[in-house]
Amino acid sequence: QVQLVESGGGVVQPGTSLRLSCAASGFIFTDYVVHWVRQAPGKGPEWVAVMSPNGDIKFYTDSVRGRFTISRDNSKSTLYLEMNNLRTEDTALYFCARDPILDRPDYFDYWGQGTLVTVSS
Amino acid sequence: VMTQTPLSLSVTPGQAASISCKSSESLLQSGGRTCLYWYLQKPGQSPQLLIYEVSRRFSGVPDRFSGSGSGTDFTLKISRVEAEDVGVYYCMQGLHLPFTFGPGTKVDIE
Numbered sequence: 001q002v003q004l005v006e007s008g009g010g011v012v013q014p015g016t017s018l019r020l021s022c023a024a025s026g027f028i029f030t031d032y033v034v035h036w037v038r039q040a041p042g043k044g045p046e047w048v049a050v051m052s053p054n055g056d057i058k059f060y061t062d063s064v065r066g067r068f069t070i071s072r073d074n075s076k077s078t079l080y081l082e083m084n085n086l087r088t089e090d091t092a093l094y095f096c097a098r099d100p101i102l103d104r105p106d107y108f109d110y111w112g113q114g115t116l117v118t119v120s121s
Numbered sequence: 122v123m124t125q126t127p128l129s130l131s132v133t134p135g136q137a138a139s140i141s142c143k144s145s146e147s148l149l150q151s152g153g154r155t156c157l158y159w160y161l162q163k164p165g166q167s168p169q170l171l172i173y174e175v176s177r178r179f180s181g182v183p184d185r186f187s188g189s190g191s192g193t194d195f196t197l198k199i200s201r202v203e204a205e206d207v208g209v210y211y212c213m214q215g216l217h218l219p220f221t222f223g224p225g226t227k228v229d230i231e
Contacts, residue, residue, distance in 0.1 A: 045211065050218065105215070109170050109179065
């Protein structure tokens, strides 16, 4: 079955960096578009970033562009999110999610359980 | 912008429930698909896909869930609410990035 397992979250100070990972299994990772989606405490989900199957296409939401970098290692079936210059408003549960449409961003059919990032001084 | 009504709903088991979702723009794609999706986030869990492309039930979703609508106005209906249906329901547009969610409708059992 499809599984997405995030890791790397933690408590960090504003201005610092963190790298999240998402290990995928149960499907051919190299075939799929994958996303990062976050959810601040008590709020709804917010789309963050997306990457194409071969990594040549990436898009970001405005609030993280220039600070966050999405990447993937298809040989390890793993998605990453490098987060730099973190702000208190980046505090959230970060999910990776698979997109069932193979050639363009469309929606999310499977989500991981999330990893919590807390940015606080 | 995605809006939902009501924002909360208290339902007796076995009764029907309905959630409305409106988009500020048509979600009809040039290829003919309508990019409106429904997710349920049960307490303490990640969101799970219920309905894709307005009315198509995702694998394993009970047939008491149904979606309808077109253009900018959409509805999720639960024909007979069960205790396991509690949580927050979100609609989402997947027409263009950034994908955006409605504010959510919290459903609980009376």
